[in-house]
Amino acid sequence: xxxxxxxxxxxxxxxxxxxxxxxxxxxxxxxxxxxxxxxxxxxxxxxxxxxxxxxxxxxxxxxxxxxxxxxxxxxxxxxxxxxxxxxxxxxxxxxxxxxxxxxxxxxxxxxxxxxxxxxx
Amino acid sequence: xxxxxxxxxxxxxxxxxxxxxxxxxxxxxxxxxxxxxxxxxxxxxxxxxxxxxxxxxxxxxxxxxxxxxxxxxxxxxxxxxxxxxxxxxxxxxxxxxxxxxxxxxxxxxxxxxx
Numbered sequence: 001x002x003x004x005x006x007x008x009x010x011x012x013x014x015x016x017x018x019x020x021x022x023x024x025x026x027x028x029x030x031x032x033x034x035x036x037x038x039x040x041x042x043x044x045x046x047x048x049x050x051x052x053x054x055x056x057x058x059x060x061x062x063x064x065x066x067x068x069x070x071x072x073x074x075x076x077x078x079x080x081x082x083x084x085x086x087x088x089x090x091x092x093x094x095x096x097x098x099x100x101x102x103x104x105x106x107x108x109x110x111x112x113x114x115x116x117x118x119x120x
Numbered sequence: 121x122x123x124x125x126x127x128x129x130x131x132x133x134x135x136x137x138x139x140x141x142x143x144x145x146x147x148x149x150x151x152x153x154x155x156x157x158x159x160x161x162x163x164x165x166x167x168x169x170x171x172x173x174x175x176x177x178x179x180x181x182x183x184x185x186x187x188x189x190x191x192x193x194x195x196x197x198x199x200x201x202x203x204x205x206x207x208x209x210x211x212x213x214x215x216x217x218x219x220x221x222x223x224x225x226x227x228x229x230x231x232x233x234x
């Protein structure tokens with residue numbers, strides 16, 4: 001049983017550079033979420049996909065952020081012109097819409113290990 | 121809009137003892153869900169337990185139980201028989217009607233003492 005995977009696990013970049021993160025959800029999950037977690041805080045919602053459609057976006061997702069899920073499977077999150085304030089852990093999660101089987105019966109979100117971004 | 125308040129930045133508990141982690145929520149939705157997640161130092165969020173707003177009984181999952189008091193808008197997590205591996209950050213979260221995003225509190229750091 002493969003969980004949610006994220007790549008890379010760590011990314012160090014210089015201010016102004018673009019970065020892209022990848023998330024591979026649990027294979028049977030059609031919903032995918034991105035969250036950002038800064039030090040000492042809980043995760044904050046960024047965006048949500050159902051299949052390939054991006055259905056919710058937070059106001060936290062500025063114009064420099066873009067997320068895609070082109071074939072309804074993996075997703076990418078790109079940050080353009082990174083700023084030091086973008087330094088955070090970026091978490092991806094997935095869930096199933098069926099909610100009928102044992103795992104995921106509450107439509108709970110299963111999280112990946114995260115990508116830790118440091119902007120110098 | 122959802123809001124989660126966790127007032128305990130840190131908690132200590134003796135191994136094998138029970139501990140309660142506090143969570144209060146604020147929502148205008150009639151239907152909502154409440155979740156608890158554990159985040160060890162490795163960083164991955166681990167789902168622990170769920171309570172629906174219309175569930176009449178408190179949720180239980182092994183050593184975890186959720187003390188749901190709807191009138192007080194509280195959803196406290198009770199961990200029985202604490203183990204050293206329970207040392208981690210614990211986050212309470214809510215999900216409102218018609219939305220799939222989770223709103224998290226700031227978390228409580230639990231330390232289990234041998």
